[in-house]
Amino acid sequence: MTMEQQAHPVQPEPPAENPRSGPLISVRNLSVSYNLARTGTTRVAIEGVDLDVQEGEFITVLGPSGCGKTTFMNVIAGLVKPTAGEVLIDGVAVTGPGPDRAVVFQDYALLPWRTVADNVRFGLEMQKKLRGAGWRERVQEAIExxxxxxxxxxxxxxxxxxxxxxxxxxxxxxxxxxxxxxxxPLGAVDALTREVMRDEIEKLIAATGKTVVFITHSIEEAILLGDRIVVFKSHPGAIKEVITTDIPRPRSERSVQSDPRFLELRDHLWDALQGEAAAAARTSGA
Structure with missing residues (x-):
């Protein structure tokens, strides 16, 4: 049974009573550097990143390996502190993890001694949301x-x-x-499962209305899922360009593979990433 068939128990959350104008996520002049004790040098992971994300947007982040995509996401999550700049959520600076954000990892990060229901419940435990009635129903709804x-x-x-x-x-x-x-999140599954789950993630987000920042190495995945595609360049990581997808939803690989806009975006992104990969190789001396 698909996510779409299971989605009826959960309705999108109602909007806040007094919604703020402006973006939900604001990234301002963000830089992150790491001190390498072994060599006594500093590595700049990302530098001078600016981005606004509107509520309900699905943003895909694409770039070569080592360009700082995960660092960028971890700062938004509150797991990494910036060296300079800031990230604002609804106008409030991020200083650590919070209940307004949740992370889905590539390697699943499940607790092997817990059942499916208990692993899902852990999401509530982490946010201290097990008080009161209704949490069991929420766990079951999420599973369905x-x-x-x-x-x-x-x-x-x-x-x-x-x-x-x-x-x-x-x-x-x-x-x-x-x-x-x-x-x-789909990097560790086989190609067929990846295609099926990509379609179902799109349905899931449509059903829940979440704002998404989605990191991927796949050009096709970035196009199929993203409202906008943020392309990172490497060494140090910074935004090269932001592209609006402009392809009607729902999208599946088979339904859009002959769409002129899909082909245009795929060729453009391929050229952009190929150039960044070549630049990264020159920088590393490869």
Missing amino acids: LVGLAGFESSYPRELSGGMQQRVGLARAIVAQPRILLMDE
């Missing part, structure tokens, strides 16, 4: 939304990679964050 009804008592070792990633998605959405931060 990602198409795992019937697997509540299964352990991670009993699930395929795609099913484990669905558990990770359910754990992220159960606490009803406004923002989902997804770091290569």
Whole structure:
């Protein structure tokens, strides 16, 4: 059963009573540097990044390996502190993790001694949202939304990679964050599962209305999922360009693979990333 078939119990969250004007996420002159004790040098991971993300937008972040995409996401998540600049959520500076954001990792990060239901419940435990009635229903709704009804008592070792990633998605959405931060969430699954899950993530976001920052190495994935594509350049990481996708939803690889706009974007992004990969190789002396 697909996420779309399971999605009816959960409705998008109502908007705030007095919504702020302006972007939900504001990144201002963001830079992150690391001191390398072994060599006594400093490595600049990202430098001078500026970006606004509107509520309900699906932003895909694309770039060569080592360009700082994950560092960028971790600053938004509150897991990494900036060296300079800031990230604002609804006008408030990010100083650490918060209940308005949830992260979906590439490697699932499930607790192997916990069942599916208990792993999903962990999302509420982390946000201290187990008080009061209704949390069991929220856990069940999240499990149904990602198409795992019937697997509540299964352990991670009993699930395929795609099913484990669905558990990770359910754990992220159960606490009803406004923002989902997804770091290569489909990078560890096979090609067929990746295509199926990509389509279902699009349906999931349509059903919940979340704001998403989604990191990927896949050009096709960036186009198929993103309202806008943020292209990073390497060494140090910075935004090279931001592209509006302009392809009607829903999108699947088979339905858009002959669309002129899809082909135009794919060729443009391929050229951009090929140039960045060549520049990175020259910088590293490869």
